[in-house]
Amino acid sequence: MFCQGEIEKKVEKKTVDHSQKESKTRRKPQQARSQERVRQILQVAERLFLELGYEGTTTRAIATQAQIPVGSLYQFFPDKIAILQALGTQYLEQEYQVFAELHGEEALTWPLSVYVERVIDAFDQFYTAHPAYRVVFEQLRRSMPEDSDAIDEEISQGIAQDLAAFLTRKNPTLAADQSKIIGRIVVEVVGTLQWLSLGGDRGFQGAIVEETKKLMSSYLNLYFDPS
Amino acid sequence: MFCQGEIEKKVEKKTVDHSQKESKTRRKPQQARSQERVRQILQVAERLFLELGYEGTTTRAIATQAQIPVGSLYQFFPDKIAILQALGTQYLEQEYQVFAELHGEEALTWPLSVYVERVIDAFDQFYTAHPAYRVVFEQLRRSMPEDSDAIDEEISQGIAQDLAAFLTRKNPTLAADQSKIIGRIVVEVVGTLQWLSLGGDRGFQGAIVEETKKLMSSYLNLYFDPS
Amino acid sequence: MFCQGEIEKKVEKKTVDHSQKESKTRRKPQQARSQERVRQILQVAERLFLELGYEGTTTRAIATQAQIPVGSLYQFFPDKIAILQALGTQYLEQEYQVFAELHGEEALTWPLSVYVERVIDAFDQFYTAHPAYRVVFEQLRRSMPEDSDAIDEEISQGIAQDLAAFLTRKNPTLAADQSKIIGRIVVEVVGTLQWLSLGGDRGFQGAIVEETKKLMSSYLNLYFDPS
Amino acid sequence: MFCQGEIEKKVEKKTVDHSQKESKTRRKPQQARSQERVRQILQVAERLFLELGYEGTTTRAIATQAQIPVGSLYQFFPDKIAILQALGTQYLEQEYQVFAELHGEEALTWPLSVYVERVIDAFDQFYTAHPAYRVVFEQLRRSMPEDSDAIDEEISQGIAQDLAAFLTRKNPTLAADQSKIIGRIVVEVVGTLQWLSLGGDRGFQGAIVEETKKLMSSYLNLYFDPS
DNA sequence: TATGAATGAGACTTCATTCAT
DNA sequence: GATGAATGAAGTCTCATTCAT
Numbered sequence: 001m002f003c004q005g006e007i008e009k010k011v012e013k014k015t016v017d018h019s020q021k022e023s024k025t026r027r028k029p030q031q032a033r034s035q036e037r038v039r040q041i042l043q044v045a046e047r048l049f050l051e052l053g054y055e056g057t058t059t060r061a062i063a064t065q066a067q068i069p070v071g072s073l074y075q076f077f078p079d080k081i082a083i084l085q086a087l088g089t090q091y092l093e094q095e096y097q098v099f100a101e102l103h104g105e106e107a108l109t110w111p112l113s114v115y116v117e118r119v120i121d122a123f124d125q126f127y128t129a130h131p132a133y134r135v136v137f138e139q140l141r142r143s144m145p146e147d148s149d150a151i152d153e154e155i156s157q158g159i160a161q162d163l164a165a166f167l168t169r170k171n172p173t174l175a176a177d178q179s180k181i182i183g184r185i186v187v188e189v190v191g192t193l194q195w196l197s198l199g200g201d202r203g204f205q206g207a208i209v210e211e212t213k214k215l216m217s218s219y220l221n222l223y224f225d226p227s
Numbered sequence: 228m229f230c231q232g233e234i235e236k237k238v239e240k241k242t243v244d245h246s247q248k249e250s251k252t253r254r255k256p257q258q259a260r261s262q263e264r265v266r267q268i269l270q271v272a273e274r275l276f277l278e279l280g281y282e283g284t285t286t287r288a289i290a291t292q293a294q295i296p297v298g299s300l301y302q303f304f305p306d307k308i309a310i311l312q313a314l315g316t317q318y319l320e321q322e323y324q325v326f327a328e329l330h331g332e333e334a335l336t337w338p339l340s341v342y343v344e345r346v347i348d349a350f351d352q353f354y355t356a357h358p359a360y361r362v363v364f365e366q367l368r369r370s371m372p373e374d375s376d377a378i379d380e381e382i383s384q385g386i387a388q389d390l391a392a393f394l395t396r397k398n399p400t401l402a403a404d405q406s407k408i409i410g411r412i413v414v415e416v417v418g419t420l421q422w423l424s425l426g427g428d429r430g431f432q433g434a435i436v437e438e439t440k441k442l443m444s445s446y447l448n449l450y451f452d453p454s
Numbered sequence: 455m456f457c458q459g460e461i462e463k464k465v466e467k468k469t470v471d472h473s474q475k476e477s478k479t480r481r482k483p484q485q486a487r488s489q490e491r492v493r494q495i496l497q498v499a500e501r502l503f504l505e506l507g508y509e510g511t512t513t514r515a516i517a518t519q520a521q522i523p524v525g526s527l528y529q530f531f532p533d534k535i536a537i538l539q540a541l542g543t544q545y546l547e548q549e550y551q552v553f554a555e556l557h558g559e560e561a562l563t564w565p566l567s568v569y570v571e572r573v574i575d576a577f578d579q580f581y582t583a584h585p586a587y588r589v590v591f592e593q594l595r596r597s598m599p600e601d602s603d604a605i606d607e608e609i610s611q612g613i614a615q616d617l618a619a620f621l622t623r624k625n626p627t628l629a630a631d632q633s634k635i636i637g638r639i640v641v642e643v644v645g646t647l648q649w650l651s652l653g654g655d656r657g658f659q660g661a662i663v664e665e666t667k668k669l670m671s672s673y674l675n676l677y678f679d680p681s
Numbered sequence: 682m683f684c685q686g687e688i689e690k691k692v693e694k695k696t697v698d699h700s701q702k703e704s705k706t707r708r709k710p711q712q713a714r715s716q717e718r719v720r721q722i723l724q725v726a727e728r729l730f731l732e733l734g735y736e737g738t739t740t741r742a743i744a745t746q747a748q749i750p751v752g753s754l755y756q757f758f759p760d761k762i763a764i765l766q767a768l769g770t771q772y773l774e775q776e777y778q779v780f781a782e783l784h785g786e787e788a789l790t791w792p793l794s795v796y797v798e799r800v801i802d803a804f805d806q807f808y809t810a811h812p813a814y815r816v817v818f819e820q821l822r823r824s825m826p827e828d829s830d831a832i833d834e835e836i837s838q839g840i841a842q843d844l845a846a847f848l849t850r851k852n853p854t855l856a857a858d859q860s861k862i863i864g865r866i867v868v869e870v871v872g873t874l875q876w877l878s879l880g881g882d883r884g885f886q887g888a889i890v891e892e893t894k895k896l897m898s899s900y901l902n903l904y905f906d907p908s
Numbered sequence: 909t910a911t912g913a914a915t916g917a918g919a920c921t922t923c924a925t926t927c928a929t
Numbered sequence: 930g931a932t933g934a935a936t937g938a939a940g941t942c943t944c945a946t947t948c949a950t
Contacts, residue, residue, distance in 0.1 A: 509736030
């Protein structure tokens with residue numbers, strides 16, 4: 001994963017502790033509070049990053065709106081950037097989960113139109129839940145000029161790789177390079193159109209989602225002729 | 228135009244001044260120098276905004292790399308944001324020019340495949356020349372929470388409107404709303420894929436451009452059946 | 455003593471408690487643990503103050519390295535500065551003990567060279583065991599701008615006074631002022647050279663100790679002609 | 682030199698500019714003001730570092746007492762530590778100047794007592810002018826754990842090396858190692874006693890200086906028998 | 909009593925912008 | 930007009946100390 005930063009430890013520690021069976025029940029409330037705070041911070045940060053951008057968002061603003069003192073924020077995240085990273089990993093994890101079922105064995109048998117329908121809906125669901133997705137990863141890439149190899153792969157391809165693998169399985173005559181490009185394009189295009197839809201009202205959003213389905217269907221038909 | 232900001236005045240003033248009075252030839256070299264400086268500033272700013280983001284770029288860095296004193300920068304731009312706005316208008320103007328010929332009367336007679344080919348190539352050319360396009364408009368939208376109505380329309384639709392108008396003319400059975408959505412989608416998708424291609428090597432870029440053409444052809448075919 | 459600070463109470467309380475009531479044997483292990491913890495804290499603090507300086511050392515760092523929770527540290531020491539003070543008194547006490555035998559009645563009869571030899575060796579032993587001595591007292595003086603009179607005397611003269619008294623006894627023709635100055639100089643010079651020696655390798659340390667003996671012998675010879 | 686930090690550039694630039702013949706007399710006042718400010722900053726910093734220690738001194742306190750805004754301070758010094766370094770180089774330079782004349786050819790012919798007298802007086806003068814000398818170099822050494830080789834030599838030996846060279850010339854039978862140790866000891870001892878004297882009143886200071894002369898005379902006599 | 913999460917004042921530093929020269 | 934030193938508000942982060950558990 002791209003995020004072996006310090007928060008990883010912190011955040012994971014919390015998570016791990018939590019699943020540690022609460023040996024000391026007295027501990028529970030504190031952990032619950034911590035988890036709640038981390039969630040609060042990430043939620044507020046997500047909104048502010050979206051509204052004001054990463055640099056435009058101050059740690060104090062995040063803390064204030066999350067209703068905790070700044071010091072507490074730094075108890076969970078060593079850095080401002082760690083918050084960004086935490087959002088990044090969170091997104092990646094959730095993205096993976098959302099798409100997991102769409103790439104199972106049974107999905108291979110779905111008609112293309114059904115597959116497209118479900119993929120777009122999954123994206124819709126995901127990006128609607130995480131509108132800051134794009135801002136976060138754009139800033140994340142900017143914030144890491146060094147060793148951008150592994151990171152970049154991880155970040156920017158994410159599910160694109162899974163998608164590519166799935167496409168190759170679905171149509172084995174497809175070259176690996178071809179699949180990768182297609183996967184990447186699907187991800188970028190759908191992501192962008194979701195982003196676009198977020199700026200409009202509900203009617204606009206629905207229209208965009210419909211168009212996205214048409215767009216993707218007609219495109220994928222080129223490679224997966226349903227005949 | 229979307230840019231009723233302060234630079235508008237400044238920048239225009241320069242331009243206007245230039246064509247206003249040639250009486251004092253002594254002025255000429257200074258004006259030339261000014262124009263050169265403005266061009267330098269915008270060029271440097273474009274690069275830095277792309278690399279470091281808007282907030283990550285300091286006015287001093289722009290001035291230094293443009294080889295002018297900070298004070299001089301503020302002679303041409305009242306604000307840091309004015310530089311962003313100037314880039315925005317510049318982009319819009321150039322974008323308009325690039326696409327003008329593609330939306331002329333004769334373009335209506337082109338086969339769809341030819342039209343798509345040329346549109347994509349025009350985008351390719353444009354975004355390659357202005358890789359900071361996306362960063363600039365994203366920041367621009369963020370920087371203007373108030374009166375975002377007119378501005379937002381202007382900014383984010385730009386050529387999308389022209390495109391929509393063109394599509395309606397090409398296929399008069401298309402509803403206006405439909406055209407608008409399609410135009411918007413074309414712009415966003417092509418823009419994003421260009422952006423994506425910029426991150427890769429030449430081979431990747433070529434591949435993306437080709438795929439973009441396929442994608443757009445198959446999509447527009449839905450509305451403009453070449454039969 | 456110079457240390458009427460708060461720790462005095464705490465530290466002494468522990469000590470006093472210890473010899474006060476042995477009635478409740480259940481208390482004993484706790485007291486032993488407390489004493490061990492205080493010792494740990496002081497030992498760690500000594501090292502960290504030396505390496506990082508007083509301000510550069512965090513109470514959390516001390517607690518962590520002493521393998522106790524921060525809260526516990528504050529159970530023994532009300533303040534960060536109290537740790538410094540405790541080290542100060544500890545140094546003074548130990549210094550006193552180390553030099554006690556060198557200022558006994560019999561020491562008066564020793565040849566000067568023998569006396570010098572033993573004094574330097576005693577210093578060597580003491581400062582090697584407590585390399586933070588200088589750092590501690592320098593910071594201690596800095597930390598007490600108020601009522602610096604009594605404290606300063608106490609701190610900075612320590613054994614210098616004992617030494618002066620001893621010198622006067624050894625050579626009653628010496629004026630009291632003279633003795634005080636001499637005592638102070640001996641202490642400062644030997645202390646500094648020990649400090650200097652601590653920065654080098656063993657060979658360097660030995661060389662410095664030897665030179666210190668020569669230096670002190672030749673100096674004291676001026677006042678205690680062995681003839 | 683040990684100080685190739687950023688200030689070096691800044692400070693030197695000023696100095697260099699100054700000797701640049703003031704080609705543009707208009708520039709002069711600005712430079713004069715800058716120099717004055719740098720001097721102010723260093724003077725205030727010297728005092729505060731002495732009183733409060735390096736960490737105990739805030740950059741804002743320095744700026745406030747130097748009667749300039751914080752921002753201006755950072756125009757001359759990139760770092761808080763750069764101020765420390767500037768003081769360090771300043772001390773080293775001045776120290777060198779003060780002792781230059783004492784290590785000339787003619788000094789070889791002086792009787793030992795005269796030499797000692799002058800050396801001690803020079804030290805007296807120097808340390809009285811720069812009471813923060815010790816604090817500065819102690820903190821400087823602490824602040825540079827890495828590559829402490831060259832730095833440490835430079836810092837801590839400074840004139841000790843010059844002194845050693847001089848001693849060898851004065852008594853060629855002295856081994857180089859021996860000279861180095863002696864030089865170092867003289868520097869440390871005299872430095873410490875000066876430091877000690879600074880804490881007392883004028884009478885105390887005079888007494889210490891006198892004792893220092895006696896101490897050094899009797900010590901150096903061991904190696905430079907005036908017979 | 910023991911613990912360590914919580915607190916928030918305050919430290920260092922940056923940078924958009926101004927204005928005297 | 931041109932310059933760049935000067936300004937100080939504001940941002941990120943630390944840490945001594947407390948207190949609920």
